[in-house]
Structures are given as C-alpha cells and as structure tokens.
Amino acid sequence: MAGYVLEDITDDEVERQRALYGPFTQAVRELVDAVIRTEVDDDEVRAVQAEVEALTARLRARQLEGSYGVRFTPAGRGRPWGNPVVGLRNAAAPPVEVERDPAGRAWASFHLGAAFEGPPGLVHGGVSAMILDQMLGEATGAGGKPGMTGTLTLRYRRGTPLGDLRCEAWIDRTEGIKTWAKGHLMDADGVTVEAEGLFILPRWARERLQAENPRYFE
Amino acid sequence: MAGYVLEDITDDEVERQRALYGPFTQAVRELVDAVIRTEVDDDEVRAVQAEVEALTARLRARQLEGSYGVRFTPAGRGRPWGNPVVGLRNAAAPPVEVERDPAGRAWASFHLGAAFEGPPGLVHGGVSAMILDQMLGEATGAGGKPGMTGTLTLRYRRGTPLGDLRCEAWIDRTEGIKTWAKGHLMDADGVTVEAEGLFILPRWARERLQAENPRYFE
Numbered sequence: 198m199a200g201y202v203l204e205d206i207t208d209d210e211v212e213r214q215r216a217l218y219g220p221f222t223q224a225v226r227e228l229v230d231a232v233i234r235t236e237v238d239d240d241e242v243r244a245v246q247a248e249v250e251a252l253t254a255r256l257r258a259r260q261l262e263g264s265y266g267v268r269f270t271p272a273g274r275g276r277p278w279g280n281p282v283v284g285l286r287n288a289a290a291p292p293v294e295v296e297r298d299p300a301g302r303a304w305a306s307f308h309l310g311a312a313f314e315g316p317p318g319l320v321h322g323g324v325s326a327m328i329l330d331q332m333l334g335e336a337t338g339a340g341g342k343p344g345m346t347g348t349l350t351l352r353y354r355r356g357t358p359l360g361d362l363r364c365e366a367w368i369d370r371t372e373g374i375k376t377w378a379k380g381h382l383m384d385a386d387g388v389t390v391e392a393e394g395l396f397i398l399p400r401w402a403r404e405r406l407q408a409e410n411p412r413y414f415e
Numbered sequence: 416m417a418g419y420v421l422e423d424i425t426d427d428e429v430e431r432q433r434a435l436y437g438p439f440t441q442a443v444r445e446l447v448d449a450v451i452r453t454e455v456d457d458d459e460v461r462a463v464q465a466e467v468e469a470l471t472a473r474l475r476a477r478q479l480e481g482s483y484g485v486r487f488t489p490a491g492r493g494r495p496w497g498n499p500v501v502g503l504r505n506a507a508a509p510p511v512e513v514e515r516d517p518a519g520r521a522w523a524s525f526h527l528g529a530a531f532e533g534p535p536g537l538v539h540g541g542v543s544a545m546i547l548d549q550m551l552g553e554a555t556g557a558g559g560k561p562g563m564t565g566t567l568t569l570r571y572r573r574g575t576p577l578g579d580l581r582c583e584a585w586i587d588r589t590e591g592i593k594t595w596a597k598g599h600l601m602d603a604d605g606v607t608v609e610a611e612g613l614f615i616l617p618r619w620a621r622e623r624l625q626a627e628n629p630r631y632f633e
Contacts (some may be wrong), residue, residue, distance in 0.1 A: 200535045216449075217457055221464045223562045224626035225443075228467055229506045231474035233483050233497045242483050245470050246439045249446055252463050253481035256449035264529035264536065264577055265451050277531045279451045281539050289530045290445045300475050311482035312507045317418045318482065321499050322552075322564035323545030330541035350568045359482055364416055 202268045211270060218286050226290035233311045233333075234248045267271035292327070293328060293364070294300030301368030301378075303332055303341020320357040322390075325382050328364055329392035333378040336366040342376040357382055357389040373375050374398055420486045429488060436496070436504050443506035449457030451529045501547035511546060511582070519558025519596075520549055527577050539577040540608075542602050546582055547610035551596040554584040555614045560594040562614030575600055575607040584610075592616055 226251075226407030235242070265279030265286065278286040283293050291313070297303045330349055337344055366380030377396050384388040446467075448487055476572030483497030487503065496504040501511050509531070515521045549565055555562055584598030585604070600608040 203536075204617050217460055221460050221467075222450055224464045224467045224471070225446060228443060228471045229447065231471045231478065232479040232506055233504045234472035234481075236477045236479060239473055241473065241476075242435055242439050245473055246442045248466065248470055249439075249442045253442070253446045253449045255459065255463055256446070256453035256455060258459075260449065260452040261454060261455045261529075263452075264532045266532070266535040267469070271469075277533075279529055281531055281533075281542055284451070286451045287448055287530055311479075311497055312505055313499055314482045315495075315499075316486070316563060317420075317484040321483070321545070321549070322567070323548035324499055326544035326548055326567060327539070327541030330544055331539070334540075343534055345534060345574070346569070346571050348568065348570050349540070349544060350566065351544075351564070353564050356563070415512055 200266050202266055204268050204270060206270055208270065208272060208274065209352065211274065215285060222286050222288050222292075226399035229288055230311050234365065280331070282328055283335075291328075293331065295332070295335050297335060299339060299341070301336050301342065301366055302366070303335035303339050303380075304363070304365045305332065306350045306361070306363045309359050311359070313358060314411065318359060320359055320362070320382075322351075322353060324348070325353070325390045326344065326355055326392075328352050329366070329382060330394065332364045332366040333380050333392060333394040334396060336368055336380065337376045339369045339378070340371075342368065342371055342373070342396070344376055344398045347375070347397045349392065349393040352391045353382040355389055358384055360384070368395070418484050419482055422486050422488060424488055426454060426488065426490060426492065429492065429494065440504050440506050440510075447506055449530050451523060465577065469507055498549070500546055501553075509546075513550070513553050513628060515557035517557060517559070519560070521525070521552050521553035521557050521598075522581070522583045523550065524579070524581045526579050529577070532577060534574065536575055536577060538580070538600075540569075540571060543571070543575055543608045544569050544610075545585070547600060547608065548612065550582045550584040551598050551610060551612040554586055554596045554598065555594045557563040558586045558594070560586065560589055560614070562592070562616045564593055565593070565615045567610065567612040570609045571607070572609065573607055576601070576602055587611070 268276045278284050281290050284290045291307045293305045293307045295303050295305045313324045363383045369377040369379045378394050380392050382386045486494045496502050499508050502508045509525045511523045511525045513521050513523045529544045532612040580599045587597045596612050598610050599606045
C-alpha cells in the first residue's frame with residue numbers, strides 16, 4: 198500500500214536507482230511519443246503491440262501491489278518517482294526537473310512534445326495547469342511551507358506552443374498553515390499562463406503523516 | 416505540421432483505426448504503469464529497456480513530423496487522438512471517454528492508477544485540474560460554444576483517492592463569445608474538487624481555424 202515511506206537506504210543506493218530507472222523511463226517516454234506519431238502498417242502496429250504486452254508481463258513478474266507513494270531516505274531525501282509531473286519512473290511525466298531555493302522559489306526548464314498537445318501545436322490548457330500546480334507546490338515546499346492545493350486559479354494569456362518552456366513559482370505570502378504561491382509558464386516570448394494558489398496542510402494529512410512517520414514531526 | 420486537419424476519410428475508416436490504435440495504446444498504457452511499479456532485477460530492467468528502444472525505432476520508421484493535431488472527417492467528426500486527457504493514441508491519457516448532450520453537459524467515468532498519483536494514494540491535484548479543464552471545455556463544445564480556456568479556478572475540498580472516479584461539467588452561462596462552465600470531480604463518497612472556467616475563442620484562434628478550414632465557418 199502506498200504511503201509516505203521511510204526507506205533505510207543510502208544516498209548511493211538512490212543514485213544507483215536513479216541511473217537505472219531514469220534512462221529506462223525515458224525509453225518508454227519515447228515509445229509513448231512514437232505511438233501517437235507512428236504511420237507504420239497495421240500489421241507492424243499489431244506486431245509491436247504483442248511485444249509490448251510481453252515486456253509488460255516481464256515487468257509485472259514482481260511489482261508493487263499498489264502505486265509508488267512517496268519514499269524518504271533516512272537523510273530526509275524525498276523520492277516522488279511516480280509523480281505525473283516530476284516522477285523519475287513515470288513515463289507520462291515530461292519530466293520536469295525542478296530547481297529550488299529556500300527563500301521559497303522553484304523553477305524549471307523542460308520540453309513538451311506531442312503527448313502534451315491540446316489545440317494543434319499548442320500545450321493542452323490542463324497540462325499547463327498540472328505543471329503550475331506542481332511548481333507552486335514545489336515553491337511552498339522549498340520555503341518550508343509544504344501543503345496540499347486548496348485553491349488554484351489559472352489565467353491563460355495566450356496559447357503556449359509545444360517545445361521548450363520554462364516555469365517559475367514563488368511564495369507570495371503566508372498566514373499560519375496557509376501559504377499563497379504564484380507562478381507562470383513562459384515560452385521564449387514571455388509569459389503564457391499565470392497561476393495563483395493557496396496551499397494548506399489539512400488536519401487529516403498532518404495526522405496521517407505523523408502516524409506514518411513520527412520522526413518528521415519531532 | 417499539426418493543425419486542424421480535414422481528412423477525406425469515411426466513418427468506417429475511423430472505426431478501423433479506432434479498433435487498431437485503441438488496444439495498441441492501452442498496451443503501452445499498461446507498460447507505463449508497470450515501469451512505475453516493477454521490482455524485477457536490474458539486469459531485467461536493462462534488457463526490457465533495450466527491447467523498448469528497438470520497438471520505438473520500428474514505430475519511428477514512418478511517422479508524423481510533428482504532433483498529431485486534431486483531425487476532422489468530412490462529416491465533421493473530430494479526432495483529438497493525441498490529447499493528454501481523452502486521446503485514443505496517447506498512452507499518457509487515462510483515457511477519459513466523454514459523454515455529452517447538446518444542452519451543454521459532459522460527463523465521464525474513468526479509473527486513475529499509479530501514473531496519476533500525487534500524495535500517496537491520492538490523485539495529483541494537477542491531474543484533477545487537467546481533467547476538469549478538458550471536461551469543462553467538452554461541456555462548452557457540446558453546447559455549441561467551443562473555446563479555449565481563459566481562466567480556470569479549482570477548489571480542492573478533500574483528497575481524491577486513486578481508483579474509480581467520475582467527472583461532470585456543464586455550461587453555467589454565456590455572453591457573446593464568452594462561456595462560463597462549471598464542473599466537479601467525484602469519488603463514491605461525493606465531490607472532491609470543484610471547478611469553474613471561462614472559455615473564449617480568441618481572435619487568433621478564430622482566424623487560424625478559418626484559414627485552415629473555411630468550411631467550418633460557412
């Protein structure tokens with residue numbers, strides 16, 4: 198069962214896993230793109246499908262019962278590797294590699310291809326929302342004010358073209374357990390989408406975190 | 416290059432493609448899930464990666480230059496098959512299969528697994544936003560008021576558990592080229608996330624649509 202799991206592994210072991218699963222996931226990410234764009238014959242599509250099914254069976258020979266959850270090392274390093282925005286093991290994630298500073302800022306540059314298209318040639322508005330939600334949450338976490346999204350408001354100034362993009366987010370203000378964050382998505386010509394969100398660590402989440410990992414509340 | 420493309424194909428041909436690409440994409444969707452959850456040995460991961468790379472090369476032997484775009488049949492049937500929420504050929508999409516009525520309502524039941532996880536066991540808040548953006552847009556389109564997202568506001572009432580979910584959306588009001596839509600995401604116990612959005616067909620999009628497919632503006 199997924200949870201906030203404290204794993205007794207070293208940073209070296211995390212690096213070993215990163216070196217293994219990063220390129221593996223990237224290979225499957227390329228496959229996802231190729232499935233959208235391929236124009237090979239029907240017989241070839243069916244042949245590839247059969248091979249994909251065989252590979253999935255090999256991977257499922259031993260697997261987690263549920264979802265990945267979020268793992269922590271004893272040093273407190275988090276691994277949200279199933280996350281659909283930043284997850285190292287999620288081939289559906291762009292992935293977004295986030296940089297942070299403890300003043301409560303987070304930023305990232307990344308590329309969005311065919312799997313993220315809404316209107317032709319443009320990023321799906323919901324994908325922009327998804328990435329901004331993650332990045333605003335990253336900024337609040339970086340600033341020591343982690344929380345779950347309470348409200349999120351997006352303003353779409355113009356279409357965001359597929360391709361190379363940047364996202365920036367920062368803490369706007371805090372008030373007790375509430376933190377407001379702002380951010381935007383940009384292409385080379387400037388801001389395309391603006392976001393503002395309220396992040397709160399709700400009681401049930403505090404209690405659940407505390408029950409599963411009391412040491413993080415010491 | 417992606418665009419709003421009018422293809423001269425029959426409904427039968429669309430059905431043939433659906434029967435081919437639907438199961439193919441589902442097979443890759445299962446692979447994405449298995450990549451997150453597998454616990455097989457490192458050597459097996461590397462062996463599967465090599466095979467995935469070979470399959471991708473086979474699919475890329477002939478492929479679209481860019482993204483999929485949105486295709487239309489002469490009968491006006493749209494195929495947003497690359498779409499990250501509803502796309503038949505997008506293995507990163509849940510996919511959400513939308514039902515609609517011309518009064519401006521859209522609804523869907525679907526399952527979200529490991530690839531959509533944010534907090535442990537819960538749907539990523541950004542994924543909820545992405546699906547609601549699509550569904551509000553579906554409602555406005557169903558009601559004959561298509562548009563791109565202008566603003567979108569989400570209120571997260573509680574965590575949305577991974578698993579079987581439902582999303583409902585409807586047109587709230589319209590004013591010229593502006594349409595406001597509302598909707599929510601639900602689990603078996605009721606509403607988890609509420610959304611409200613303003614949808615507009617901006618001038619650049621109207622001009623582009625008209626240039627590419629004048630017949631849709633006759």
